Amino acid sequence: xxxxxxxxxxxxxxxxxxxxxxxxxxxxxxxxxxxxxxxxxxxxxxxxxxxxxxxxxxxxxxxxxxxxxxxxxxxxxxxxxxxxxxxxxxxxxxxxxxxxxxxxxxxxxxxxxxxxxxxxxxxxxxxxxxxxxxxxxxxxxxxxxxxxxxxxxxxxxxxxxxxxxxxxxxxxxxxxxxxxxxxxxxxxxxxxxxxxxxxxxxxxxxxxxxxxxxxxxxxxxxxxxxxxxxxxxxxxxxxxxxxxxxxxxxxxxxxxxxxxxxxxxxxxxxxxxxxxxxxxxxxxxxxxxxxxxxxxxxxxxxxxxxxxxxxxxxxxxxxxxxxxxxxxxxxxxxxxxxxxxxxxxxxxxxxxxxxxxxxxxxxxxxxxxxxxxxxxxxxxxxxxxxxxxxxxxxxxxxxxxxxxxxxxxxxxxxxxxxxxxxxxxxxxxxxxxxxxxxxxxxxxxxxxxxxxxxxxxxxxxxxxxxxxxxxxxxxxxxxxxxxxxxxxxxxxxxxxxxxxxxxxxxxxxxxxxxxxxxxxxxxxxxxxxxxxxxxxxxxxxxxxxxxxxxxxxxxxxxxxxxxxxxxxxxxxxxxxxxxxxxxx
Numbered sequence: 287x288x289x290x291x292x293x294x295x296x297x298x299x300x301x302x303x304x305x306x307x308x309x310x311x312x313x314x315x316x317x318x319x320x321x322x323x324x325x326x327x328x329x330x331x332x333x334x335x336x337x338x339x340x341x342x343x344x345x346x347x348x349x350x351x352x353x354x355x356x357x358x359x360x361x362x363x364x365x366x367x368x369x370x371x372x373x374x375x376x377x378x379x380x381x382x383x384x385x386x387x388x389x390x391x392x393x394x395x396x397x398x399x400x401x402x403x404x405x406x407x408x409x410x411x412x413x414x415x416x417x418x419x420x421x422x423x424x425x426x427x428x429x430x431x432x433x434x435x436x437x438x439x440x441x442x443x444x445x446x447x448x449x450x451x452x453x454x455x456x457x458x459x460x461x462x463x464x465x466x467x468x469x470x471x472x473x474x475x476x477x478x479x480x481x482x483x484x485x486x487x488x489x490x491x492x493x494x495x496x497x498x499x500x501x502x503x504x505x506x507x508x509x510x511x512x513x514x515x516x517x518x519x520x521x522x523x524x525x526x527x528x529x530x531x532x533x534x535x536x537x538x539x540x541x542x543x544x545x546x547x548x549x550x551x552x553x554x555x556x557x558x559x560x561x562x563x564x565x566x567x568x569x570x571x572x573x574x575x576x577x578x579x580x581x582x583x584x585x586x587x588x589x590x591x592x593x594x595x596x597x598x599x600x601x602x603x604x605x606x607x608x609x610x611x612x613x614x615x616x617x618x619x620x621x622x623x624x625x626x627x628x629x630x631x632x633x634x635x636x637x638x639x640x641x642x643x644x645x646x647x648x649x650x651x652x653x654x655x656x657x658x659x660x661x662x663x664x665x666x667x668x669x670x671x672x673x674x675x676x677x678x679x680x681x682x683x684x685x686x687x688x689x690x691x692x693x694x695x696x697x698x699x700x701x702x703x704x705x706x707x708x709x710x711x712x713x714x715x716x717x718x719x720x721x722x723x724x725x726x727x728x729x730x731x732x733x734x735x736x737x738x739x740x741x742x743x744x745x746x747x748x749x750x751x752x753x754x755x756x757x758x759x760x761x762x763x764x765x766x767x768x769x770x771x772x773x774x775x776x777x778x779x780x781x782x783x784x785x786x787x788x789x790x791x792x793x794x795x796x797x798x799x800x801x802x803x804x805x806x807x808x809x810x811x812x813x814x815x816x817x818x819x820x821x822x823x824x825x826x827x828x829x830x831x832x833x834x835x836x837x838x839x840x841x842x843x844x845x846x847x848x849x850x851x852x853x854x855x856x857x858x859x860x861x862x863x864x865x866x867x868x869x870x
Contacts, residue, residue, distance in 0.1 A: 299323055299331065307335060315339050322382040334382050385484045392477040394419045394435050406485055408458035419481075424456050439477075447471055447479065455483060463487045513612040519605060521546045521562055533614055535585030546610070551583050566606070574598050574608070582612060590616045662717040662730040662762040662805065663779065663787035666694075666737060669755040669796045671711040678751055686751065687711065693740045701729040706779060712791075716765075716779060727762055727808040731816055731837055732844060734758050734799045741797075758799040759790025760837070762808055782829075789826045790834065799837040806835050815841040 290296065302320040309315070316338040324330040380387055380400035386407065389398035399414050407414070407422055414421070420428035438444065450468040457463065464486040472478035504527075507514055513530040517523055526541045534549055541548075547555035565571065577595040584590065592612045599607040668674075675683045687708075694713055698705045706714040715733060717726030737758065745753040763783030786802060794800035806818050817838040826832045 304338070307337075318384075320382055320384065332382050334384065336384055383482075385482045388414075388419060388422075388481045388483070389472070390419045390479050390481070392435065392439055392479075394432055396421075397478065403483075406457075406483065407455070413458075422455050422457075424454055424462055427453070452486065464490050510611075511613075513614075515541075515546060515549075515610045515612070516599075517546045517608050517610070519562065519566060521559060524607065530612070533584075533612065534582065540585075549582050549584075549612075551581050551589055554580070579615070582614075590614055591619050656767055658765050658767060660726070660762060660808075661765045661767070661779065661783065662727040662760065662808075663765070663784050664715045664730050664734060664758065664760045665788050665791035666713045666715075666734075666756050666758045667791050668711040669757055674751065674754075682751065686749070690740065690744060690754070694737060697733050697736050697740070701733045703729060703733055727805060728812070728816070728844075730760060731799075731801075731805070731809060732840060734760060734837060735840055738797065738799065755796035757791050757794040757796060759787050759792070759794050760799065760801040760805050761787035761790055762802070762804050786826065786829060786832075789829070793824055793826065793834070795836075801835050801837050803833045803835065805837075815844050 290299065298319075299321045300323075302318055305317060305319050306314050307317050307319075318336040318338060320334045320336075322332050324332050380398070381402070383400055383402055386403040386405075387398075387400040388396055388403060390396055396414050396417055396419055399411055401411075403414065404410055409421075418432075420431045423431060434445070438447065446467075447469045448471075450466055453465060453467050454462045455465050455467075466484045466486060468482045468484075470480050472480055507525075507527040508529070510527055510529055513533045514525075514527040515523055515530060516525040523541050523544055523546055526538055528538075530541065531537055536548075545559075547558050550558060561572070565574070573594075574596045575598075577593055580592060580594045581589045582592045582594075592614050595611040595613075597609050599609060601607060675686075678686075691708060691713060694715075695705065697703075698715060702718065704716045704718050706716055708714070715730065717730050738756065741754055741756050761783050763781065763786070765779045765781040765783055767779045790800045790802060800821065801818070809816050817840070818835045819838050821834045821836055823831050824834050
């Protein structure tokens with residue numbers, strides 16, 4: 287003040303700024319302070335303080351507005367008697383107000399306005415004074431205003447005086463705007479009524495924007511593919527999206543205000559409240575910020591698997607909200623189960639059939655019957671099996687065969703061969719049917735040599751029921767191969783080469799591998815890596831006299847590990863046959 291009186295420099299006078307004020311009880315509050323100089327001659331400075339706390343809620347704004355109205359009304363009452371002598375002082379005070387102010391008489395004629403009124407409505411003071419107050423009212427309201435005044439003066443019943451309400455006001459250019467109108471009676475004697483108008487245009491715009499943002503947020507939530515829930519610290523549902531209603535069956539109205547445990551199976555629901563309390567007390571997160579698989583309950587009581595994700599939101603008032611996302615994984619679970627069943631079925635099918643036949647059968651379950659130009663067939667049989675097993679228990683027989691044949695199965699996979707079947711103690715193996723001569727025949731020969739080594743190792747282990755000997759027979763030639771049966775698939779082979787291979791085994795010697803001349807010729811066309819010994823000429827049933835050989839050994843280089851070839855070479859030539867009932 288001293289600086290201003292000395293220098294005349296205005297730092298605060300004529301401006302508004304936000305400051306903190308202190309009440310009599312010592313408490314403080316935020317406010318806007320506006321200062322103006324009433325006149326140079328008077329030396330008076332007028333200050334207006336608007337409490338900003340009241341803007342927090344509409345109720346507080348209304349209460350504070352009433353207090354300001356009463357204060358302004360009181361000022362008018364006090365200054366009424368000295369109005370003529372202190373007109374400049376009163377006008378200075380009124381012009382410093384943040385709100386438009388009107389003083390009207392009992393006929394509704396404007397007696398006084400402030401500068402804010404001119405700014406808000408567009409008329410000058412001279413254009414408004416002595417005019418009816420209905421000039422600032424829309425036409426639908428203006429026509430009834432005079433009648434309201436007459437009713438009040440006649441009955442004394444106050445409908446608007448002493449209250450505040452939201453109305454529409456009209457500017458000079460004809461546009462209207464929302465505002466809060468507060469009315470108070472200056473005094474009974476004066477017949478004057480004072481009105482304060484606060485423009486709500488900015489506040490309404492903010493409300494519209496907030497409302498639009500809220501609608502947009504709801505639309506975004508409803509567009510989510512997952513069910514979404516917002517709950518408070520007590521677990522009470524505050525908000526859900528449309529997906530939640532579709533997934534769980536309740537309406538939004540049925541969700542809001544109820545505990546989130548309504549969507550939980552009983553065994554989990556009773557623990558949820560304790561979990562929330564424990565987290566709010568300790569701050570330890572066990573589920574928040576994570577995803578995990580849980581079960582959820584629908585309105586009809588059925589449950590389903592889902593992925594639950596939880597996140598935490600801190601609100602402006604210090605409380606916490608929790609957002610949960612639910613993804614129904616019923617379909618994914620079904621697909622996983624179906625895929626597991628399909629894999630199990632495929633594995634079983636591949637254990638029964640060669641891979642290329644299994645793939646064909648899956649694509650076309652009709653009959654499969656093919657003719658192959660060259661296939662190598664092997665039969666192996668335990669010598670004296672019936673006599674040896676007659677004194678053994680069933681379990682011992684099965685155990686012995688399983689131990690031995692499991693080793694043979696490993697060799698089948700190692701050499702990429704095809705195990706056709708076992709009949710009792712007889713083990714039948716072929717090359718993968720194709721037109722290739724060398725690799726199939728050579729690999730069957732290697733298999734036969736390793737098969738006898740497995741039997742030798744078995745005998746060296748000191749088996750409980752004595753040593754075993756095996757006869758092995760090999761032949762090669764044309765075959766017909768196909769899948770037979772509908773309950774238990776079997777990929778079997780028929781043809782002269784199959785019969786000859788069986789005869790080679792039957793006419794063979796224990797511990798020997800007997801082969802036909804065709805086998806020797808096929809192998810020797812491509813290498814001399816195998817050693818054969820001519821046994822002689824045998825009379826073979828259905829074939830007559832045939833030269834027979836013993837397979838003795840293979841060269842060392844064939845015994846070294848090598849890369850395995852594919853099970854079935856694409857493009858191998860074979861002649862498909864139509865399935866028929868008669869055997870080939």
